[in-house]
Amino acid sequence: MELARLRARCEEQIRRLRIQAPLDVAEVCRELAEQRNRPIHLLPLSSRPSNPSGLWVSAKSADYIFYEESAGTAHREHIILHELGHLLFGHSGVAQLDDLTARLLAPNLDPSVVRKLLCRGKYDDELEQEAELFATLVLVRTDYQVVRTAAPEVDDPHGVLAKLKAVLGGDEIG
Ligand SMILES: [Zn+2]
Structure with missing residues (x-):
């Protein structure tokens, strides 16, 4: 797809989302979640430099966007x-949370398995x-x-997200 076409697709989404200054990303996510009737959770993640600075995980009934928590405001919004963008354009999520959940709940978590899951299906250049x-x-x-609003608390009754965060930011993964 040529650049002009990509740009037109982006502009269309920006219009549809009624993006205006000042930008409140959390609010954009809330509105989008309402339109899609599907929650979008923003979760801070402290990753190591080798890990991605952001990650979208598409789960059965919600979307999760992890972002590097040490990033400064503008960089954080960019992430x-x-x-x-991946979510809006329907690029398939890099990892299915349900696969991850099963492994994270397993008694002996093998970080290399999780890493493989996360690296599976890397986006091609055009999607990036x-x-x-x-x-x-x-x-x-x-x-x-940009307006920086606090990310809302997310229900995590089984501690799956906490474990996911620990794995993504953990020392076992290098
Ligand atoms: Zn990407």
């Missing part, structure tokens, strides 16, 4: 917007370009004026 262009165009559109 979330990039992952949101589209997500990146979306993030950039949103920030340009809002003149880089």
Whole structure:
């Protein structure tokens, strides 16, 4: 797909989401979740440099976007917007949470298995370009004026997300 076409697709989403300055990414996610009738959870993650700075996980009844918590505000919004781009354009989630859940709940978690799951189905360059262009165009559109809102607490009755965060940011994975 040529760049002009990618750009048009991004612009269309930006219009549909009624993006305006100042940008409140958490609010954009809330509205989008309402439209899709499917929650989007934003979760901070402290990853190591070798790990991705953002990750979108599509689960059975919700979407989870992890972002590097040490990132500064504008970078943090860029990371979330990039992952949101993958979600909006229907790029398939890099990892299915249900697969992960099964493994995370297993008594002997093998980090290499989780790493394989996360690396499975890496996006091709065009999908990366589209997500990146979306993030950039949103920030340009809002003149880089971003409001930082606290991410809401997420129900995690089985501690799966906590374990996932530990694995993604953990020392076992290198
Ligand atoms: Zn990406």
